[in-house]
Each structure stands twice: as structure tokens, then as C-alpha cells.
Amino acid sequence: MQQVAPSATSNNALTAILLEVVSEKTGYPAEMLELNMDMEADLGIDSIKRVEIFGALTAQYPEMSGIDPNELTELRTLGEIVTFVSGKSGASQVAAPATTPTPAQNNGSSASVDTSNLKAALLEVVSEKTGYPAEMLELGMDMEADLGIDSIKRVEIFGALTTQYPDMTGIDPNELTELRTLGEIVDFVGSRIKKKSTVV
Secondary structure (H helix, E strand, O other): OOOOOOOOHHHHHHHHHHHHHHHHOOOOOOOOOOOEEEEEEEOOOOOOHHHHHHHHHHHOOOOOOOOHHHHHHHHHHEEHHHHHHHHHHHHHOOOOOOOOOOOOOOOOOOOOOOOHHHHHHHHHHHHHHHOOOHHOOOOOOOOOOOOOHHHHHHHHHHHHHHHOOHHHHHHHHHHHHOOOEEHHHHHHHHHHHHHHHHHH
């Protein structure tokens, strides 16, 4: 199974920029950094610093602009970021994505999709990230107004949710940023998964 490899030049450029940005944000000299370093364990990069690094990286490496930073939150090492980003930017040049993100539309119910696992996973993740007991959470709650979830915590929640609920992997977390309540997330993800299973 061979993937279309992006050119070595663009890979080297990306690696150089990444090391420079990580060096600037962490204080470690660029020449000390290695691609197999774990961002959290080896470099102490927390989720907030990670967001800053991806932002600076996108600014310096325009090929990244079409990539959702939320997808990068799952990656652990610097090397994984280089591979992922170069693979994505390479793929976008070879084949344009067939699907265009559309605003969340719930036509009909997503009854054929079992959302009970999704609800449980979402409430568990939100409880873990906010400190509120899961049994106190309700789907009608507004993430920002009721639970104080800011955009950074939202990224963390979507990342953890994707890990716990693999059916979400094809969904662009940017589309979820428009949703306000926990219930809207369940409906939106449920309808997307239903659409995916019908299309395939």
C-alpha cells in the first residue's frame, strides 16, 4: 500500500519550520530537537502551547492552511506532525476532496444511528475536562454559557471524543465549533455518521 509521497524538499522545509517554531515556543535550541520526541513527555508542550505552535506553523507554512489543527491534536511526536501534514498537503494537490463541508442540517432524525454511546462518551469527556459530574450534565446545556467551555477546551473535548468514539474520525471538528449545546453535537455527529453509512 503506497501513498503518494510529497517531495522531499517540502518535507525538509516543513521540518525546519516546525523545529524553529517549537524551539521558539519551548525555549529548547532547535538543534537539540529530534523528530521522535514526544511533545508532552519530552518537551512539556501542553494543549494550549500546542495550539500556539500549530497557529505559528500555519502562518509560516501556507500549505497547512487547509488542515484542521484539531486533527493534529492526536499526534504525539514532531515526526508524526511532519508525516501527517506533508501527507495532507500532498494529497490535496493530487486529488481535490470530493466532499465540501456543508452547514449542519438535520433533515429527519438520525434514528438509524445509535447515539447512546456517543452521548455517554461526550458526557464522560465533558465531565473529565470541566470537572462537572457527568450525571449533572444535560444535553440542553450551552457549552460556553452553562459550562464555561472556551475554544481551547472545546478542541480538547473534540480530540478526546474522537479517540473514544472512532465513528467521529471522518468529521471535521471545525464544523462542530458552530454548535452551542451538547445535544447539538450529538445530533450533528449522529446525522453525519448516518450520512456516511448511507453513502458507503
